[in-house]
Amino acid sequence: MAKEKFISEESGCIPLNIENVDTDQIIPARFLKATTRDGFGENLFRDWRYDRKNEPVKEFVLNRPEVKGKILVTGKNFGSGSSREHAAWAIYDYGFRVVVSSFFADIFKNNALNNGLLPVQVSQDFLEKLFVLLEDDKTTRVKVDLEEQTISVPSTGMNQHFGISSYKKECMLNGYDDIDYLLNIKDEVLDFEKRRSLW
Amino acid sequence: MKSKTLFDRIWDSHVVSTIENGPEILYIDRHLIHEVTSPQAFHGLKSRKTGVLRPERTVATPDHNVPTADQHLPISDELSRYQVAKLEKNCKEHNITMYGLNHPFHGIVHVIGPELGLTQPGMTIVCGDSHTSTHGAFGSVAFGIGTSEVEMVLATQCVMQPKPKTMRITVDGEIGAGVTAKDIILYIISQLTTSGGTGYFVEYAGSAIRNLSMEARMTICNMSIEMGARGGLIAPDEITFEYIMGREYAPKGEDFKNAVEKWKKLRTDDDAEFDKEYTFKAENIEPMITFGTNPGMGMSIDSEVPALEMIEPENRDSFLKSQKYMGIEPGTSLLGKKIDYVFVGSCTNGRIEDLRMFTAFVKGKVKSADVTVWIVPGSKQVENQAREEGLIDILTESGFQFRQPGCSACLAMNDDKVPEGKYSVSTSNRNFEGRQGPGARTMLVSPVTAAAAAITGKISDPRDFLAK
Ligand code: SF4
Numbered sequence: 001m002a003k004e005k006f007i008s009e010e011s012g013c014i015p016l017n018i019e020n021v022d023t024d025q026i027i028p029a030r031f032l033k034a035t036t037r038d039g040f041g042e043n044l045f046r047d048w049r050y051d052r053k054n055e056p057v058k059e060f061v062l063n064r065p066e067v068k069g070k071i072l073v074t075g076k077n078f079g080s081g082s083s084r085e086h087a088a089w090a091i092y093d094y095g096f097r098v099v100v101s102s103f104f105a106d107i108f109k110n111n112a113l114n115n116g117l118l119p120v121q122v123s124q125d126f127l128e129k130l131f132v133l134l135e136d137d138k139t140t141r142v143k144v145d146l147e148e149q150t151i152s153v154p155s156t157g158m159n160q161h162f163g164i165s166s167y168k169k170e171c172m173l174n175g176y177d178d179i180d181y182l183l184n185i186k187d188e189v190l191d192f193e194k195r196r197s198l199w
Numbered sequence: 200m201k202s203k204t205l206f207d208r209i210w211d212s213h214v215v216s217t218i219e220n221g222p223e224i225l226y227i228d229r230h231l232i233h234e235v236t237s238p239q240a241f242h243g244l245k246s247r248k249t250g251v252l253r254p255e256r257t258v259a260t261p262d263h264n265v266p267t268a269d270q271h272l273p274i275s276d277e278l279s280r281y282q283v284a285k286l287e288k289n290c291k292e293h294n295i296t297m298y299g300l301n302h303p304f305h306g307i308v309h310v311i312g313p314e315l316g317l318t319q320p321g322m323t324i325v326c327g328d329s330h331t332s333t334h335g336a337f338g339s340v341a342f343g344i345g346t347s348e349v350e351m352v353l354a355t356q357c358v359m360q361p362k363p364k365t366m367r368i369t370v371d372g373e374i375g376a377g378v379t380a381k382d383i384i385l386y387i388i389s390q391l392t393t394s395g396g397t398g399y400f401v402e403y404a405g406s407a408i409r410n411l412s413m414e415a416r417m418t419i420c421n422m423s424i425e426m427g428a429r430g431g432l433i434a435p436d437e438i439t440f441e442y443i444m445g446r447e448y449a450p451k452g453e454d455f456k457n458a459v460e461k462w463k464k465l466r467t468d469d470d471a472e473f474d475k476e477y478t479f480k481a482e483n484i485e486p487m488i489t490f491g492t493n494p495g496m497g498m499s500i501d502s503e504v505p506a507l508e509m510i511e512p513e514n515r516d517s518f519l520k521s522q523k524y525m526g527i528e529p530g531t532s533l534l535g536k537k538i539d540y541v542f543v544g545s546c547t548n549g550r551i552e553d554l555r556m557f558t559a560f561v562k563g564k565v566k567s568a569d570v571t572v573w574i575v576p577g578s579k580q581v582e583n584q585a586r587e588e589g590l591i592d593i594l595t596e597s598g599f600q601f602r603q604p605g606c607s608a609c610l611a612m613n614d615d616k617v618p619e620g621k622y623s624v625s626t627s628n629r630n631f632e633g634r635q636g637p638g639a640r641t642m643l644v645s646p647v648t649a650a651a652a653a654i655t656g657k658i659s660d661p662r663d664f665l666a667k
Binding site: 018019020022024025028029030032033034035036037047052075076077080081082083084085086088103105106107110111114115165166167168177178179181182183185186188189192193196197198199 | 208209211212213215216218219220221222224226235236238239242243247249252263264276278279281282285321327328329343344345346347348350351354355356357359360361363393394397398424427429461464465493514517520610611612619629631632633634637638
């Protein structure tokens with residue numbers, strides 16, 4: 001099924017300067033009862049966003065009206081823990097298209113790429129500088145160019161190259177998904193079943 | 200032939216093809232599904248107008264979202280009921296075997312796989328759940344996947360994954376009294392941190408691992424994901440073969456003998472090289488407990504929570520945030536700290552040996568009146584065996600109640616939630632903020648340490664009791 005294409009994105013950023021953000025924080029388990037992919041954005045970071053009386057926590061970055069953008073900038077080791085793809089759906093559904101961090105958990109990275117959400121891994125140094133810029137000026141814009149594989153801050157000229165497998169890059173640029181690919185090579189799979197040998 | 204690690208051997212033999220500069224297409228032998236991460240995958244199949252390629256390779260069970268009491272009644276939570284019904288409907292529609300509530304084979308997906316002999320050496324096994332790593336205990340390549348990948352496996356029996364790097368963790372020597380497999384793995388994670396294994400597939404080796412039972416090995420492999428690893432595995436041996444023999448899906452008679460001959464080849468070549476190696480001494484491992492909000496924040500139960508000065512400056516903010524959430528002062532001891540809840544269960548420690556350990560400890564003692572204790576068997580078979588062995592009677596005599604199988608307070612999707620601010624000593628695998636309920640404060644331990652807490656109502660060193 002075609003996904004939205006991702007070519008480049010320039011927008012403001014939401015800085016979430018916390019390390020080891022696990023998937024239970026991104027979307028707590030009690031919100032996983034839905035049987036469709038939609039609407040998870042409402043409960044993104046639920047327990048940080050709302051207090052126990054369901055009042056918005058004023059200081060939390062998603063509740064600060066002056067901070068806007070489609071790029072989430074987070075501390076290292078983002079997305080550890082459970083394999084729930086709901087975490088990627090929630091971030092996308094909320095309106096983000098890019099997550100920037102210095103380190104991503106494996107399953108989260110895969111899930112994000114499978115859902116049109118681009119994980120951009122930068123150096124720790126770049127990340128820290130970006131947090132400082134965002135601290136100083138909430139409206140700092142960041143540009144992510146997938147074709148060129150670069151992330152940059154136009155106002156300061158700061159930029160860095162990021163890695164992505166060329167296959168995944170093609171998929172993102174064209175809005176393809178893995179299942180389409182696999183369905184297309186089904187004969188190869190059937191052939192493998194016949195010829196497979198043991199280890 | 201080039202020498203290979205056990206992981207390479209299994210992985211390579213399942214590669215259908217490789218995409219240049221991209222992932223490998225890996226054939227999957229066994230697929231397990233549950234109610235929470237599968238509905239969107241079935242929905243996807245429908246939109247693509249495609250079916251399930253090999254329904255006989257998938258087995259389903261509802262576990263995450265089910266109540267652990269009154270399972271004979273309809274589920275009272277409407278959304279949970281709908282989700283479980285949806286799984287049943289999807290399985291029926293696609294000819295997939297499902298073991299539902301009250302079925303003698305029902306239980307947590309990672310408990311029933313091994314118990315039914317679905318998990319076998321040399322297989323590739325996936326499930327939309329990160330603790331699929333549990334099945335690696337049998338010498339299989341088993342890992343968690345997202346829902347898009349669940350859909351891929353249903354449609355094509357394959358996933359697309361970059362091949363992980365290899366890591367070997369060797370634990371040599373003998374563990375002391377009061378120390379269990381759970382302590383070994385909590386110790387390893389505390390040394391490697393929660394991201395130390397990211398990008399790797401781990402093989403556990405060494406005499407301390409070899410000496411473990413299958414269930415203890417499952418506890419170790421289960422928590423591989425907690426250090427970020429894609430999975431963990433242990434080479435199969437006689438202990439493995441004996442465990443599998445006679446189980447529902449295990450090969451029978453002559454077939455079993457032939458299978459064992461093949462399984463015996465599943466080992467790492469002596470001269471194979473790993474991308475990374477760690478070695479630990481079993482003698483250095485003591486009963487462990489976590490003090491923070493990720494599984495890497497663990498220590499020996501009789502030591503002190505690190506003081507702020509001991510933490511790297513750039514990590515201090517996270518550390519303080521975590522200790523504030525836990526209500527634990529840096530630099531203090533946890534021994535004697537009052538607790539409110541004890542949870543015994545989950546795919547980490549909800550098997551029969553875990554319940555035996557817990558029961559042996561509390562036998563003849565009385566539950567502390569100040570704690571609520573949930574004892575949740577990992578499966579119906581575990582529940583029935585506990586009854587047959589008289590464990591439930593012993594527990595009842597000591598003032599404990601026994602619940603019905605499911606994930607329960609491990610992730611608190613059902614009603615088994617720890618209230619805000621309360622301390623929970625838990626045999627599960629994650630102590631993330633809110634994991635056991637909004638505001639709940641979780642400390643991960645072994646079943647033995649959980650038993651000591653359930654009796655005293657406080658964090659206690661189980662070894663103090665063994666000496667007496
Ligand atoms: S017991 Fe816990 S960790 Fe295991 S499958 Fe269930 S929710 Fe996941």
